[in-house]
Amino acid sequence: MSNPVYLALDLPRLEDAKALATRVKAHVGGIKLGLEFFCAHGHHGVHEIAHVGLPIFLDLKLHDIPNTVAGAMQSIHVLEPAIVTVHASGGRAMMEDAKAAAGEHCKVVGVTLLTSLDERDLARTGVQGSAHDQVMRLAELSEAAGLDGIVCSGHEVAAVHKQWKHGFFVVPGLRLPEGKIGDQKRVVTPRKARDDGASVLVVGRPISRAEDPVTAARAIEATL
Numbered sequence: 001m002s003n004p005v006y007l008a009l010d011l012p013r014l015e016d017a018k019a020l021a022t023r024v025k026a027h028v029g030g031i032k033l034g035l036e037f038f039c040a041h042g043h044h045g046v047h048e049i050a051h052v053g054l055p056i057f058l059d060l061k062l063h064d065i066p067n068t069v070a071g072a073m074q075s076i077h078v079l080e081p082a083i084v085t086v087h088a089s090g091g092r093a094m095m096e097d098a099k100a101a102a103g104e105h106c107k108v109v110g111v112t113l114l115t116s117l118d119e120r121d122l123a124r125t126g127v128q129g130s131a132h133d134q135v136m137r138l139a140e141l142s143e144a145a146g147l148d149g150i151v152c153s154g155h156e157v158a159a160v161h162k163q164w165k166h167g168f169f170v171v172p173g174l175r176l177p178e179g180k181i182g183d184q185k186r187v188v189t190p191r192k193a194r195d196d197g198a199s200v201l202v203v204g205r206p207i208s209r210a211e212d213p214v215t216a217a218r219a220i221e222a223t224l
């Protein structure tokens with residue numbers, strides 16, 4: 001079985017990002033490039049990281065009117081990403097158009113509720129009910145729109161997996177028991193997320209900010 005861990009390269013300097021990806025590449029299954037990286041380094045940066053030889057996950061969390069999101073998907077097509085994210089709250093038409101504009105080999109997944117949010121945050125955005133219900137609702141909408149899967153926390157992945165048998169589930173907000181949680185709120189261990197049905201485990205700072213990133217990546221790998 002291939003390594004489900006994708007390293008989130010949330011680093012401002014391209015040279016540092018390349019060096020880290022090269023160092024840990026034997027212990028992760030892919031590289032996730034998000035907004036911080038893409039805003040700083042764009043297509044050039046993605047090409048540079050692709051030279052490391054691992055699948056690229058573009059976590060751009062697209063969220064706009066359908067025509068604009070479809071245009072953005074077409075613009076990143078040349079980068080041949082394995083996975084791209086859109087916000088499921090962008091609605092069914094937006095997700096349908098995003099999927100239609102994606103390349104044949106690119107999985108499009110819908111972000112349900114960010115792992116940095118909890119029920120209180122959700123209520124402040126005007127959404128009543130539990131985090132669990134919000135994730136289940138947006139998972140259903142993502143499936144109806146033809147997406148490949150969703151992004152959710154490890155708290156919900158077992159329930160989503162039960163409802164969407166062949167879905168592709170990306171789980172960030174992962175920490176070993178002794179790890180610093182930081183700005184994340186809905187957190188589980190990588191092992192629990194995997195056991196509950198996650199397809200991809202996103203790990204950033206527990207590796208990128210570790211004193212020895214190779215040892216940290218190996219320690220996570222050893223738990224799986």
Ligand SMILES: O=c1ccn([C@@H]2O[C@H](COP(=O)(O)O)[C@@H](O)[C@H]2O)c(=O)[nH]1
Pocket residue numbers: 008010034059111113114115116151152172173174184202203204205206
């Ligand atoms: O709900 C979400 C969606 C995306 N992310 C991204 O995952 C990584 C997590 O980084 P850590 O350093 O391991 O906390 C980061 O790139 C986020 O943008 C998420 O955390 N939650």
